[in-house]
Amino acid sequence: MIRDKLQETQPIVYQTLSNAIKNRKFAHAYLFTGVKGTPKKEAALWFAQNLICEHTEDGFACELCDECRRITENTYADLIYLDGNDATIKKDSILHLQEQFSKTALEKSGKKFYILDMAENATTEALNSLLKFLEEPNGQDTQAILIVDSIDRLLPTIISRCQIIPFKPLNVEHYYESGLDSGLSSLDSYVLSHIVKDVDYMKEMSETEEYQTGMVVAERFVSLFDVDIHRFLVWFETEVLGNKDKDKDIVKMFLEILLIFFRDVVSNKESQTGWFEREVNRVANKNIAIEKILLILLESKDKCNRSYNLQLVIEQMIYEIKEVM
Ligand SMILES: [Zn+2]
Incomplete structure:
Protein backbone atom coordinates (compact mmCIF):
# COMPACT_ATOMS: atom_id res chain seq x y z
CA MET A 1 0.00 0.00 0.00
CA ILE A 2 1.31 3.43 -0.99
CA ARG A 3 -0.11 4.95 2.17
CA ASP A 4 2.00 2.70 4.43
CA LYS A 5 5.10 3.33 2.37
CA LEU A 6 4.67 7.11 2.56
CA GLN A 7 3.94 7.04 6.26
CA GLU A 8 7.12 5.07 6.82
CA THR A 9 9.58 6.70 4.43
CA GLN A 10 8.22 10.26 4.06
CA PRO A 11 6.48 11.09 7.35
CA ILE A 12 6.37 14.84 6.76
CA VAL A 13 4.93 14.51 3.27
CA TYR A 14 2.42 12.03 4.61
CA GLN A 15 1.41 14.40 7.40
CA THR A 16 0.87 17.34 5.06
CA LEU A 17 -1.11 15.40 2.46
CA SER A 18 -3.21 13.49 4.96
CA ASN A 19 -4.15 16.72 6.75
CA ALA A 20 -5.35 18.15 3.44
CA ILE A 21 -7.28 14.97 2.71
CA LYS A 22 -8.91 14.87 6.14
CA ASN A 23 -9.92 18.53 6.02
CA ARG A 24 -10.78 18.42 2.31
CA LYS A 25 -8.78 21.61 1.81
CA PHE A 26 -6.59 21.52 -1.26
CA ALA A 27 -4.23 23.88 -3.01
CA HIS A 28 -4.79 24.53 -6.74
CA ALA A 29 -1.43 23.09 -7.49
CA TYR A 30 1.16 21.09 -5.62
CA LEU A 31 4.83 20.91 -6.37
CA PHE A 32 6.42 17.62 -5.29
CA THR A 33 10.16 18.05 -5.17
CA GLY A 34 12.93 15.62 -4.22
CA VAL A 35 15.90 13.70 -5.62
CA LYS A 36 15.45 10.83 -8.06
CA GLY A 37 14.26 7.69 -6.37
CA THR A 38 11.96 9.37 -3.83
CA PRO A 39 8.33 8.21 -4.23
CA LYS A 40 6.91 11.41 -5.73
CA LYS A 41 4.90 9.83 -8.50
CA GLU A 42 3.43 7.22 -6.19
CA ALA A 43 2.48 9.96 -3.74
CA ALA A 44 0.80 11.95 -6.53
CA LEU A 45 -1.26 8.94 -7.58
CA TRP A 46 -2.18 8.16 -3.98
CA PHE A 47 -3.28 11.76 -3.53
CA ALA A 48 -5.50 11.51 -6.61
CA GLN A 49 -6.99 8.25 -5.32
CA ASN A 50 -7.91 10.03 -2.11
CA LEU A 51 -9.94 12.62 -3.98
CA ILE A 52 -12.07 10.09 -5.82
CA CYS A 53 -12.27 6.85 -3.85
CA GLU A 54 -15.73 6.02 -2.51
CA HIS A 55 -14.57 3.07 -0.48
CA THR A 56 -12.50 4.97 2.02
CA GLU A 57 -11.25 3.40 5.19
CA ASP A 58 -10.66 5.78 8.11
CA GLY A 59 -10.94 8.60 5.62
CA PHE A 60 -8.29 7.34 3.16
CA ALA A 61 -8.50 5.78 -0.28
CA CYS A 62 -8.84 1.98 -0.27
CA GLU A 63 -6.24 1.67 -3.10
CA LEU A 64 -8.08 -1.48 -4.24
CA CYS A 65 -11.38 -0.49 -5.83
CA ASP A 66 -11.89 -0.08 -9.54
CA GLU A 67 -11.36 3.70 -9.44
CA CYS A 68 -8.24 3.48 -7.31
CA ARG A 69 -6.78 0.84 -9.57
CA ARG A 70 -7.50 2.81 -12.71
CA ILE A 71 -5.67 5.79 -11.22
CA THR A 72 -2.46 3.79 -10.75
CA GLU A 73 -2.85 2.05 -14.10
CA ASN A 74 -3.32 5.42 -15.81
CA THR A 75 -6.68 4.53 -17.34
CA TYR A 76 -8.79 6.94 -15.30
CA ALA A 77 -10.35 9.25 -17.90
CA ASP A 78 -10.09 12.46 -15.85
CA LEU A 79 -6.51 11.99 -14.82
CA ILE A 80 -3.98 13.22 -17.30
CA TYR A 81 -0.42 12.22 -16.72
CA LEU A 82 2.23 13.99 -18.76
CA ASP A 83 5.71 12.56 -18.61
CA GLY A 84 8.66 14.91 -19.07
CA ASN A 85 11.13 12.08 -18.56
CA ASP A 86 11.38 11.26 -22.24
CA ALA A 87 10.31 14.40 -24.06
CA THR A 88 9.79 18.08 -23.35
CA ILE A 89 6.23 19.02 -22.36
CA LYS A 90 5.13 21.79 -24.75
CA LYS A 91 2.45 24.43 -24.59
CA ASP A 92 0.44 22.66 -27.30
CA SER A 93 -0.14 19.59 -25.20
CA ILE A 94 -1.26 21.74 -22.26
CA LEU A 95 -3.70 23.67 -24.47
CA HIS A 96 -5.00 20.43 -25.84
CA LEU A 97 -5.61 19.13 -22.33
CA GLN A 98 -7.33 22.33 -21.28
CA GLU A 99 -9.67 21.94 -24.19
CA GLN A 100 -10.52 18.44 -23.02
CA PHE A 101 -10.78 19.49 -19.41
CA SER A 102 -13.10 22.42 -20.08
CA LYS A 103 -15.77 19.87 -20.88
CA THR A 104 -17.71 18.05 -18.19
CA ALA A 105 -15.77 15.44 -16.30
CA LEU A 106 -16.07 12.00 -17.78
CA GLU A 107 -15.90 10.08 -14.53
CA LYS A 108 -18.60 10.30 -11.90
CA SER A 109 -16.42 11.90 -9.19
CA GLY A 110 -16.31 15.13 -11.21
CA LYS A 111 -12.67 15.66 -10.17
CA LYS A 112 -10.00 16.25 -12.76
CA PHE A 113 -6.24 15.97 -12.38
CA TYR A 114 -3.09 16.84 -14.16
CA ILE A 115 0.16 15.26 -13.16
CA LEU A 116 3.28 16.68 -14.79
CA ASP A 117 6.19 14.39 -14.12
CA MET A 118 9.65 15.93 -14.55
CA ALA A 119 7.98 19.31 -14.90
CA GLU A 120 11.44 20.88 -15.17
CA ASN A 121 11.28 19.51 -18.71
CA ALA A 122 8.14 21.48 -19.53
CA THR A 123 8.59 24.78 -21.33
CA THR A 124 7.87 27.90 -19.29
CA GLU A 125 4.98 28.73 -21.64
CA ALA A 126 3.49 25.31 -20.99
CA LEU A 127 3.70 25.69 -17.22
CA ASN A 128 2.40 29.25 -17.28
CA SER A 129 -0.65 28.36 -19.31
CA LEU A 130 -1.35 25.42 -17.06
CA LEU A 131 -1.19 27.47 -13.88
CA LYS A 132 -3.22 30.33 -15.32
CA PHE A 133 -5.89 27.86 -16.26
CA LEU A 134 -5.93 26.44 -12.75
CA GLU A 135 -6.57 29.84 -11.25
CA GLU A 136 -9.62 30.49 -13.37
CA PRO A 137 -13.05 29.63 -11.95
CA ASN A 138 -13.66 26.83 -14.44
CA GLY A 139 -10.58 25.16 -13.08
CA GLN A 140 -12.20 24.76 -9.66
CA ASP A 141 -12.45 21.02 -9.67
CA THR A 142 -9.11 20.64 -11.33
CA GLN A 143 -6.03 19.76 -9.41
CA ALA A 144 -2.47 19.85 -10.64
CA ILE A 145 0.59 18.15 -9.28
CA LEU A 146 3.97 19.07 -10.67
CA ILE A 147 6.78 16.65 -9.96
CA VAL A 148 10.41 17.78 -10.11
CA ASP A 149 13.78 16.34 -9.14
CA SER A 150 15.19 19.80 -8.68
CA ILE A 151 13.25 22.96 -7.95
CA ASP A 152 16.12 25.15 -9.17
CA ARG A 153 15.12 24.86 -12.79
CA LEU A 154 11.62 26.24 -12.30
CA LEU A 155 10.87 29.94 -12.51
CA PRO A 156 9.90 31.65 -9.22
CA THR A 157 6.57 32.67 -10.75
CA ILE A 158 5.71 29.00 -11.17
CA ILE A 159 6.96 27.99 -7.74
CA SER A 160 5.02 30.76 -6.01
CA ARG A 161 1.74 29.46 -7.42
CA CYS A 162 2.18 25.99 -5.96
CA GLN A 163 2.23 24.51 -2.52
CA ILE A 164 5.67 22.95 -2.20
CA ILE A 165 5.93 19.43 -0.79
CA PRO A 166 9.59 18.49 -0.29
CA PHE A 167 10.55 14.80 -0.25
CA LYS A 168 13.60 13.95 1.79
CA PRO A 169 16.23 11.65 0.28
CA LEU A 170 15.87 8.07 1.44
CA ASN A 171 18.57 6.91 3.82
CA VAL A 172 21.78 5.28 2.69
CA GLU A 173 20.69 1.82 3.94
CA HIS A 174 17.76 1.88 1.53
CA TYR A 175 20.05 2.40 -1.48
CA TYR A 176 22.57 -0.10 -0.16
CA GLU A 177 19.90 -2.82 0.00
CA SER A 178 18.54 -1.90 -3.45
CA GLY A 179 22.08 -2.03 -4.85
CA LEU A 180 22.55 -5.55 -3.49
CA ASP A 181 19.17 -6.58 -4.90
CA SER A 182 20.18 -5.32 -8.31
CA GLY A 183 23.33 -7.43 -8.30
CA LEU A 184 26.09 -5.06 -7.15
CA SER A 185 28.81 -6.43 -4.89
CA SER A 186 28.41 -5.40 -1.29
CA LEU A 187 31.43 -3.06 -1.38
CA ASP A 188 30.28 -1.35 -4.58
CA SER A 189 26.77 -1.08 -3.22
CA TYR A 190 28.07 0.40 0.01
CA VAL A 191 30.32 2.98 -1.62
CA LEU A 192 27.89 3.96 -4.39
CA SER A 193 24.94 4.31 -2.00
CA HIS A 194 26.92 7.16 -0.42
CA ILE A 195 27.56 8.83 -3.76
CA VAL A 196 24.30 8.68 -5.74
CA LYS A 197 20.67 8.37 -4.71
CA ASP A 198 19.22 6.26 -7.48
CA VAL A 199 19.74 2.56 -7.87
CA ASP A 200 19.81 2.61 -11.69
CA TYR A 201 22.43 5.32 -11.61
CA MET A 202 24.44 3.38 -9.03
CA LYS A 203 24.54 0.43 -11.40
CA GLU A 204 25.50 2.58 -14.33
CA MET A 205 28.25 4.28 -12.35
CA SER A 206 29.67 0.98 -11.10
CA GLU A 207 30.59 0.17 -14.70
ZN1 LIG B 1 -10.67 3.00 -3.72
Whole structure:
Protein backbone atom coordinates (compact mmCIF):
# COMPACT_ATOMS: atom_id res chain seq x y z
CA MET A 1 0.00 0.00 0.00
CA ILE A 2 1.31 3.43 -0.99
CA ARG A 3 -0.11 4.95 2.17
CA ASP A 4 2.00 2.70 4.43
CA LYS A 5 5.10 3.33 2.37
CA LEU A 6 4.67 7.11 2.56
CA GLN A 7 3.94 7.04 6.26
CA GLU A 8 7.12 5.07 6.82
CA THR A 9 9.58 6.70 4.43
CA GLN A 10 8.22 10.26 4.06
CA PRO A 11 6.48 11.09 7.35
CA ILE A 12 6.37 14.84 6.76
CA VAL A 13 4.93 14.51 3.27
CA TYR A 14 2.42 12.03 4.61
CA GLN A 15 1.41 14.40 7.40
CA THR A 16 0.87 17.34 5.06
CA LEU A 17 -1.11 15.40 2.46
CA SER A 18 -3.21 13.49 4.96
CA ASN A 19 -4.15 16.72 6.75
CA ALA A 20 -5.35 18.15 3.44
CA ILE A 21 -7.28 14.97 2.71
CA LYS A 22 -8.91 14.87 6.14
CA ASN A 23 -9.92 18.53 6.02
CA ARG A 24 -10.78 18.42 2.31
CA LYS A 25 -8.78 21.61 1.81
CA PHE A 26 -6.59 21.52 -1.26
CA ALA A 27 -4.23 23.88 -3.01
CA HIS A 28 -4.79 24.53 -6.74
CA ALA A 29 -1.43 23.09 -7.49
CA TYR A 30 1.16 21.09 -5.62
CA LEU A 31 4.83 20.91 -6.37
CA PHE A 32 6.42 17.62 -5.29
CA THR A 33 10.16 18.05 -5.17
CA GLY A 34 12.93 15.62 -4.22
CA VAL A 35 15.90 13.70 -5.62
CA LYS A 36 15.45 10.83 -8.06
CA GLY A 37 14.26 7.69 -6.37
CA THR A 38 11.96 9.37 -3.83
CA PRO A 39 8.33 8.21 -4.23
CA LYS A 40 6.91 11.41 -5.73
CA LYS A 41 4.90 9.83 -8.50
CA GLU A 42 3.43 7.22 -6.19
CA ALA A 43 2.48 9.96 -3.74
CA ALA A 44 0.80 11.95 -6.53
CA LEU A 45 -1.26 8.94 -7.58
CA TRP A 46 -2.18 8.16 -3.98
CA PHE A 47 -3.28 11.76 -3.53
CA ALA A 48 -5.50 11.51 -6.61
CA GLN A 49 -6.99 8.25 -5.32
CA ASN A 50 -7.91 10.03 -2.11
CA LEU A 51 -9.94 12.62 -3.98
CA ILE A 52 -12.07 10.09 -5.82
CA CYS A 53 -12.27 6.85 -3.85
CA GLU A 54 -15.73 6.02 -2.51
CA HIS A 55 -14.57 3.07 -0.48
CA THR A 56 -12.50 4.97 2.02
CA GLU A 57 -11.25 3.40 5.19
CA ASP A 58 -10.66 5.78 8.11
CA GLY A 59 -10.94 8.60 5.62
CA PHE A 60 -8.29 7.34 3.16
CA ALA A 61 -8.50 5.78 -0.28
CA CYS A 62 -8.84 1.98 -0.27
CA GLU A 63 -6.24 1.67 -3.10
CA LEU A 64 -8.08 -1.48 -4.24
CA CYS A 65 -11.38 -0.49 -5.83
CA ASP A 66 -11.89 -0.08 -9.54
CA GLU A 67 -11.36 3.70 -9.44
CA CYS A 68 -8.24 3.48 -7.31
CA ARG A 69 -6.78 0.84 -9.57
CA ARG A 70 -7.50 2.81 -12.71
CA ILE A 71 -5.67 5.79 -11.22
CA THR A 72 -2.46 3.79 -10.75
CA GLU A 73 -2.85 2.05 -14.10
CA ASN A 74 -3.32 5.42 -15.81
CA THR A 75 -6.68 4.53 -17.34
CA TYR A 76 -8.79 6.94 -15.30
CA ALA A 77 -10.35 9.25 -17.90
CA ASP A 78 -10.09 12.46 -15.85
CA LEU A 79 -6.51 11.99 -14.82
CA ILE A 80 -3.98 13.22 -17.30
CA TYR A 81 -0.42 12.22 -16.72
CA LEU A 82 2.23 13.99 -18.76
CA ASP A 83 5.71 12.56 -18.61
CA GLY A 84 8.66 14.91 -19.07
CA ASN A 85 11.13 12.08 -18.56
CA ASP A 86 11.38 11.26 -22.24
CA ALA A 87 10.31 14.40 -24.06
CA THR A 88 9.79 18.08 -23.35
CA ILE A 89 6.23 19.02 -22.36
CA LYS A 90 5.13 21.79 -24.75
CA LYS A 91 2.45 24.43 -24.59
CA ASP A 92 0.44 22.66 -27.30
CA SER A 93 -0.14 19.59 -25.20
CA ILE A 94 -1.26 21.74 -22.26
CA LEU A 95 -3.70 23.67 -24.47
CA HIS A 96 -5.00 20.43 -25.84
CA LEU A 97 -5.61 19.13 -22.33
CA GLN A 98 -7.33 22.33 -21.28
CA GLU A 99 -9.67 21.94 -24.19
CA GLN A 100 -10.52 18.44 -23.02
CA PHE A 101 -10.78 19.49 -19.41
CA SER A 102 -13.10 22.42 -20.08
CA LYS A 103 -15.77 19.87 -20.88
CA THR A 104 -17.71 18.05 -18.19
CA ALA A 105 -15.77 15.44 -16.30
CA LEU A 106 -16.07 12.00 -17.78
CA GLU A 107 -15.90 10.08 -14.53
CA LYS A 108 -18.60 10.30 -11.90
CA SER A 109 -16.42 11.90 -9.19
CA GLY A 110 -16.31 15.13 -11.21
CA LYS A 111 -12.67 15.66 -10.17
CA LYS A 112 -10.00 16.25 -12.76
CA PHE A 113 -6.24 15.97 -12.38
CA TYR A 114 -3.09 16.84 -14.16
CA ILE A 115 0.16 15.26 -13.16
CA LEU A 116 3.28 16.68 -14.79
CA ASP A 117 6.19 14.39 -14.12
CA MET A 118 9.65 15.93 -14.55
CA ALA A 119 7.98 19.31 -14.90
CA GLU A 120 11.44 20.88 -15.17
CA ASN A 121 11.28 19.51 -18.71
CA ALA A 122 8.14 21.48 -19.53
CA THR A 123 8.59 24.78 -21.33
CA THR A 124 7.87 27.90 -19.29
CA GLU A 125 4.98 28.73 -21.64
CA ALA A 126 3.49 25.31 -20.99
CA LEU A 127 3.70 25.69 -17.22
CA ASN A 128 2.40 29.25 -17.28
CA SER A 129 -0.65 28.36 -19.31
CA LEU A 130 -1.35 25.42 -17.06
CA LEU A 131 -1.19 27.47 -13.88
CA LYS A 132 -3.22 30.33 -15.32
CA PHE A 133 -5.89 27.86 -16.26
CA LEU A 134 -5.93 26.44 -12.75
CA GLU A 135 -6.57 29.84 -11.25
CA GLU A 136 -9.62 30.49 -13.37
CA PRO A 137 -13.05 29.63 -11.95
CA ASN A 138 -13.66 26.83 -14.44
CA GLY A 139 -10.58 25.16 -13.08
CA GLN A 140 -12.20 24.76 -9.66
CA ASP A 141 -12.45 21.02 -9.67
CA THR A 142 -9.11 20.64 -11.33
CA GLN A 143 -6.03 19.76 -9.41
CA ALA A 144 -2.47 19.85 -10.64
CA ILE A 145 0.59 18.15 -9.28
CA LEU A 146 3.97 19.07 -10.67
CA ILE A 147 6.78 16.65 -9.96
CA VAL A 148 10.41 17.78 -10.11
CA ASP A 149 13.78 16.34 -9.14
CA SER A 150 15.19 19.80 -8.68
CA ILE A 151 13.25 22.96 -7.95
CA ASP A 152 16.12 25.15 -9.17
CA ARG A 153 15.12 24.86 -12.79
CA LEU A 154 11.62 26.24 -12.30
CA LEU A 155 10.87 29.94 -12.51
CA PRO A 156 9.90 31.65 -9.22
CA THR A 157 6.57 32.67 -10.75
CA ILE A 158 5.71 29.00 -11.17
CA ILE A 159 6.96 27.99 -7.74
CA SER A 160 5.02 30.76 -6.01
CA ARG A 161 1.74 29.46 -7.42
CA CYS A 162 2.18 25.99 -5.96
CA GLN A 163 2.23 24.51 -2.52
CA ILE A 164 5.67 22.95 -2.20
CA ILE A 165 5.93 19.43 -0.79
CA PRO A 166 9.59 18.49 -0.29
CA PHE A 167 10.55 14.80 -0.25
CA LYS A 168 13.60 13.95 1.79
CA PRO A 169 16.23 11.65 0.28
CA LEU A 170 15.87 8.07 1.44
CA ASN A 171 18.57 6.91 3.82
CA VAL A 172 21.78 5.28 2.69
CA GLU A 173 20.69 1.82 3.94
CA HIS A 174 17.76 1.88 1.53
CA TYR A 175 20.05 2.40 -1.48
CA TYR A 176 22.57 -0.10 -0.16
CA GLU A 177 19.90 -2.82 0.00
CA SER A 178 18.54 -1.90 -3.45
CA GLY A 179 22.08 -2.03 -4.85
CA LEU A 180 22.55 -5.55 -3.49
CA ASP A 181 19.17 -6.58 -4.90
CA SER A 182 20.18 -5.32 -8.31
CA GLY A 183 23.33 -7.43 -8.30
CA LEU A 184 26.09 -5.06 -7.15
CA SER A 185 28.81 -6.43 -4.89
CA SER A 186 28.41 -5.40 -1.29
CA LEU A 187 31.43 -3.06 -1.38
CA ASP A 188 30.28 -1.35 -4.58
CA SER A 189 26.77 -1.08 -3.22
CA TYR A 190 28.07 0.40 0.01
CA VAL A 191 30.32 2.98 -1.62
CA LEU A 192 27.89 3.96 -4.39
CA SER A 193 24.94 4.31 -2.00
CA HIS A 194 26.92 7.16 -0.42
CA ILE A 195 27.56 8.83 -3.76
CA VAL A 196 24.30 8.68 -5.74
CA LYS A 197 20.67 8.37 -4.71
CA ASP A 198 19.22 6.26 -7.48
CA VAL A 199 19.74 2.56 -7.87
CA ASP A 200 19.81 2.61 -11.69
CA TYR A 201 22.43 5.32 -11.61
CA MET A 202 24.44 3.38 -9.03
CA LYS A 203 24.54 0.43 -11.40
CA GLU A 204 25.50 2.58 -14.33
CA MET A 205 28.25 4.28 -12.35
CA SER A 206 29.67 0.98 -11.10
CA GLU A 207 30.59 0.17 -14.70
CA THR A 208 32.36 3.43 -15.46
CA GLU A 209 36.12 3.75 -15.72
CA GLU A 210 36.17 6.66 -13.29
CA TYR A 211 34.53 4.58 -10.57
CA GLN A 212 36.53 1.42 -11.14
CA THR A 213 39.85 3.26 -11.33
CA GLY A 214 38.80 5.52 -8.46
CA MET A 215 38.33 2.46 -6.26
CA VAL A 216 41.74 1.02 -7.19
CA VAL A 217 43.44 4.35 -6.48
CA ALA A 218 41.59 4.79 -3.18
CA GLU A 219 42.58 1.32 -2.00
CA ARG A 220 46.22 1.93 -2.92
CA PHE A 221 46.18 5.29 -1.16
CA VAL A 222 44.66 3.90 2.02
CA SER A 223 47.15 1.05 2.24
CA LEU A 224 50.14 3.37 1.76
CA PHE A 225 49.30 6.81 3.17
CA ASP A 226 50.68 6.11 6.64
CA VAL A 227 53.47 3.79 5.49
CA ASP A 228 55.02 5.24 2.36
CA ILE A 229 52.93 8.01 0.85
CA HIS A 230 55.66 8.92 -1.59
CA ARG A 231 55.40 5.48 -3.18
CA PHE A 232 51.71 6.11 -3.72
CA LEU A 233 52.41 9.44 -5.40
CA VAL A 234 54.96 7.97 -7.82
CA TRP A 235 52.62 5.13 -8.73
CA PHE A 236 49.68 7.52 -9.15
CA GLU A 237 51.54 9.91 -11.41
CA THR A 238 53.07 7.24 -13.61
CA GLU A 239 50.29 4.65 -13.76
CA VAL A 240 47.05 6.59 -13.39
CA LEU A 241 47.34 10.17 -14.61
CA GLY A 242 47.79 10.79 -18.30
CA ASN A 243 44.38 10.90 -19.94
CA LYS A 244 43.28 14.53 -20.06
CA ASP A 245 39.61 13.65 -20.57
CA LYS A 246 39.36 11.15 -17.77
CA ASP A 247 41.85 12.33 -15.14
CA LYS A 248 39.61 14.86 -13.50
CA ASP A 249 36.66 12.49 -13.12
CA ILE A 250 38.92 9.79 -11.72
CA VAL A 251 40.51 12.15 -9.21
CA LYS A 252 37.17 13.51 -8.06
CA MET A 253 35.82 9.98 -7.64
CA PHE A 254 38.94 8.85 -5.79
CA LEU A 255 38.64 11.77 -3.36
CA GLU A 256 34.94 11.05 -2.88
CA ILE A 257 35.69 7.43 -1.99
CA LEU A 258 38.46 8.51 0.42
CA LEU A 259 36.02 10.85 2.15
CA ILE A 260 33.60 7.97 2.69
CA PHE A 261 36.44 5.82 3.97
CA PHE A 262 37.87 8.33 6.45
CA ARG A 263 34.42 9.29 7.71
CA ASP A 264 33.90 5.62 8.48
CA VAL A 265 37.19 5.61 10.36
CA VAL A 266 36.11 8.63 12.43
CA SER A 267 32.74 7.12 13.31
CA ASN A 268 34.49 3.79 13.87
CA LYS A 269 31.89 2.22 11.70
CA GLU A 270 31.54 -1.51 11.25
CA SER A 271 32.18 -1.44 7.55
CA GLN A 272 30.48 -3.69 5.11
CA THR A 273 33.10 -5.74 3.38
CA GLY A 274 36.26 -6.01 1.31
CA TRP A 275 39.20 -3.71 1.82
CA PHE A 276 37.02 -1.12 3.53
CA GLU A 277 36.48 -3.46 6.46
CA ARG A 278 40.14 -4.43 6.73
CA GLU A 279 41.52 -0.91 6.39
CA VAL A 280 38.96 0.89 8.54
CA ASN A 281 39.97 -1.37 11.41
CA ARG A 282 43.66 -0.96 10.76
CA VAL A 283 43.57 2.84 10.47
CA ALA A 284 41.16 3.29 13.39
CA ASN A 285 43.67 1.55 15.66
CA LYS A 286 46.43 4.02 14.81
CA ASN A 287 46.86 7.37 16.37
CA ILE A 288 46.24 9.54 13.33
CA ALA A 289 44.55 12.97 13.19
CA ILE A 290 41.82 11.82 10.82
CA GLU A 291 39.80 15.04 11.12
CA LYS A 292 42.74 16.95 9.67
CA ILE A 293 43.01 14.50 6.80
CA LEU A 294 39.30 14.89 6.08
CA LEU A 295 39.73 18.63 5.91
CA ILE A 296 42.63 18.32 3.47
CA LEU A 297 40.59 15.95 1.28
CA LEU A 298 37.62 18.32 1.25
CA GLU A 299 39.81 21.23 0.25
CA SER A 300 41.43 19.18 -2.50
CA LYS A 301 38.06 18.15 -3.86
CA ASP A 302 36.98 21.75 -3.90
CA LYS A 303 40.11 22.71 -5.85
CA CYS A 304 39.37 19.96 -8.40
CA ASN A 305 35.91 21.39 -8.95
CA ARG A 306 37.39 24.80 -9.54
CA SER A 307 39.72 23.30 -12.13
CA TYR A 308 43.15 23.83 -10.71
CA ASN A 309 46.10 21.92 -12.14
CA LEU A 310 45.23 18.37 -11.09
CA GLN A 311 48.72 17.11 -10.57
CA LEU A 312 49.50 20.11 -8.42
CA VAL A 313 46.38 19.57 -6.33
CA ILE A 314 47.35 15.97 -5.61
CA GLU A 315 50.99 16.79 -4.86
CA GLN A 316 49.96 19.54 -2.46
CA MET A 317 47.45 17.20 -0.84
CA ILE A 318 50.07 14.51 -0.33
CA TYR A 319 52.47 17.05 1.14
CA GLU A 320 49.87 18.33 3.58
CA ILE A 321 48.87 14.84 4.65
CA LYS A 322 52.50 13.98 5.26
CA GLU A 323 52.76 16.99 7.56
CA VAL A 324 49.80 15.73 9.60
CA MET A 325 51.21 12.23 10.07
ZN1 LIG B 1 -10.67 3.00 -3.72
